[in-house]
Amino acid sequence: MSKERLxxxxxxxxxxxxASQVRRQRPEYEIIAFEQSPHTSYSA
Ligand SMILES: Cc1cc2nc3c(=O)[nH]c(=O)nc-3n(C[C@H](O)[C@H](O)[C@H](O)COP(=O)(O)OP(=O)(O)OC[C@H]3O[C@@H](n4cnc5c(N)ncnc54)[C@H](O)[C@@H]3O)c2cc1C
Known part of the structure; x- marks a missing residue:
């Protein structure tokens, strides 16, 4: 079975x-985030 991915x-x-909403609502999803700068937001 293929894994869903965001x-x-x-x-x-x-x-x-x-990303955080999908993690909560669909914990089975694989989530990959690309950010060009060295830091991501951490308050989402
Ligand atoms: C001067 C100013 C003051 C503001 N003050 C407030 C405030 O006080 N309170 C408030 O709630 N909002 C404020 N805002 C608005 C708030 O900053 C924006 O609404 C919010 O940052 C939008 O978030 P976003 O994720 O949609 O886009 P962005 O913040 O533009 O994030 C886009 C991200 O994508 C990344 N990115 C771009 N291209 C690529 C690529 N090719 N590959 C990988 N990563 C990429 C960027 O590095 C960036 O991290 C302000 C905005 C400005 C300009």
């Missing part, structure tokens, strides 16, 4: 909010 481009407010 690819997030951009690790600031929108990207990390989307």
């Amino acid at each position: 690819i997030v481009i951009g690790g600031n407010a929108a990207g990390m909010s989307a």
Whole structure:
């Protein structure tokens, strides 16, 4: 069975909010976030 995957481009407010919502609602998803800068938002 194939695993569902979320690819997030951009690790600031929108990207990390989307990633954290999907982590809570669909814990089985694999989530990969790409951020061009050295840091991501951590308050999402
Ligand atoms: C001067 C200013 C002051 C503000 N003050 C406030 C405030 O006081 N309170 C408030 O709530 N909002 C404020 N905002 C608005 C807030 O900053 C934005 O609404 C919010 O940052 C938008 O988040 P975002 O994730 O949609 O986009 P962005 O913050 O633009 O994040 C996009 C991310 O994608 C990354 N990225 C871009 N291209 C690539 C790529 N090709 N590969 C990988 N990563 C990539 C960037 O590095 C960035 O981290 C302010 C905005 C500005 C400009």
